[in-house]
Amino acid sequence: MQISVIGCGYLGAVHAAAMASIGHDVVGIDVDQRKIDTLSQGKAPFFEPGLQEILTAGIESGKLRFTTDMAEAQGSKVHFxxxxxxxxxxxxxxxxxxxxxxxxGLLPYLSEGDLVAGKSTVPVGTAADLAEKVTPTGATLVWNPEFLREGWAVQDTIDPDRLVAGVPAGAEGERAADILREIYYPSIDKGTPFIVTDYATAELVKVSANAFLATKISFINAMAEIAEVTGADVTQLAEAIGHDARIGNQFLKAGIGFGGGCLPKDIRAFSARAEELGRGESVAFLREMDEINMRRRERAVQLVVEALDGQVFEKKITVLGAAFKPHSDDIRDSPALDVAVRLHGLGAKVTVTDPAAIENAQRVHPQLGYVQDRDEALTGADAVIVVTEWDEYRRxxxxxHAASLTAGTIVVDGRNCLDAAAWRAAGWTYYGMGRP
Known part of the structure; x- marks a missing residue:
């Protein structure tokens, strides 16, 4: 099928390349000429495992191209x-x-029977408003939210765990759902659930999923706060309650909290929209979740200060990680960089290292020191703090080896990802989040 993808940022670039990889003819459209030039050369503009391979294959096969000209969308049957x-x-x-x-911008190029498929995360009610603009062209608006995990985005697009389609009522909606089934046939044929809903439900699926994940993460971090004043170990607590099938162990890992370009802003936007709808009290707990999340970053900084007996000024502190999560170079609302900046503000000599995110971090926070090589970053450090759980650090x-490089033997495990017993046995003073 001929497809256009409007917007070639993180979501759009992955979606365009993935759709080409399963056989569709795709044109990606964006106003950023530099981004389009990079993609047209078959180069991924950001780090995402698997993207470079399918991007290159799509360009070489002729199934995938990129442009800044919206008119190039004309002729496509579906516009994401x-x-x-x-x-x-x-x-x-x-x-x-x-x-x-x-x-x-797309309206002048739509034809009778076209599908406009929204994938962006939007406040509930947005699709209904946009449908009023799209319908007069003879096209149909559907809402097809994305559920991408950074670091797994290619897999989540090609082989998702569910597909959701918010469609209008009646025959028009049934036809639209059938077109999406055709687009996603390889996934559906393998058994991926395809859930057809109204617009509002489809919009709420994404934000409510993010809100639930944020709540789970924040809950265990709140328990870490209690553990820290009682002497309990939150990692053992999480393991014990995670065996309960009603709870499960996913996202029950205490640390310095969540970040990135989606979860924080999505739960804030959800809270704001609920207020606009007169139901702010229904999701009031999300504000507290946000506050818990931010407190954990400050707690990680406090642990470093306490470990150095309050003498942080001019101390060399190595920060292992800059991206908000491993397998990504995304630094948007990164807890790792927030911790690094706070330590710098206390007068520490901060050195940040990361396998993928140094360039992005340096552009936004040039006041910090950066070293690409992990061992070079560790050399001479008075204290080390792990803030992104890359395998290069946790495994x-x-x-x-770390002790042979550093000046001091203090490690703060901001992600509770290290083997505390092994580090202590090697002579390190180990501090975890919510651990004795």
Whole structure:
């Protein structure tokens, strides 16, 4: 099928390349000429495992191309809209400027029977408003939310755990759902659930899923706060309650909290939208979740200060990680960088290292020191703090090797990802999050 993808950022670039990889003819469209030039050369503009391979294959096969000309969308049967919905600068609500502009720009090139499929994360009610613009062209609007995990985005697009389609009522909606089934046939044929809903439900599926995940993460971090004043071990607590099938052990890992370009801004936008709907009290707990999340970053900094007996000024501190999570170079709302910046603000000589995110981090926080090589970053450090659980730190760095490089033997495990017993046995003073 001929497909256009409007917006070639993280979501759009992955979606365009993935759709080409399963056989569709895809044109990706974006206003950023530099981004389009990079993609047209078959180069991934950001780090995402597997993207470079399918991007190169799509360009070479002729199934995938990129342009800044919206007119190139004409002739496509389905138009996916995957532009960003950042948090507004003056509040918590989502900024729909890019979504509205993308749809407005697409309208002149729509034909009777076309499908406009929204993938961006938007406040509930947005699809109904956009449908009023799309319907007069003879096209149909559907809402097809994405559920990508950074680091697994290619897999989650090609082989998702579920597909959701918010469609209008009646025959028009049934036809639209059938077209999406055709697009996603390889996944559906393998048994991926395809759930057809109304617009509002489809919009709420994404934000409610993110809100639930944020709640689970924040809950265990709240338990870490209690553990720290009682002498309990939150990692053992999480293991014990995780065996309960009603709870499960996923996302029950205490640390410095969540970050990235989606979860924090999505739960804030959800709270803001609930307030607009007069139901702010229904999700009031999300504000507390946000506060818990931010407190854990400060707690990690406190542990470093306490470990150094309050003498942080001029101390060399190595920060292992800059990306908000492993297998990504995304530094948006990164807890890792937040911790590094706070330590720098206390007068520490901070050295940050990361396998993929140094360039992005350096551009946003040039005041910090950066070293690409892990061992070079560790050399001479008075203290080490792990803030992104890359395998290079949690699996491939032995405490004995680390001790041979550093000046001090203090390690703060901001992700509770190290073997505490092994590090202590090697002579390190180990501090975890919510651990004795």
């Amino acid at each position: 809209v995957g532009v960003g919905t950042p948090q507004q600068k003056d509040g918590y609500a989502a900024d729909l400027t890019y979504v509205n502009a993308a749809v407005e 491939q760095l032995s405490p004995e």
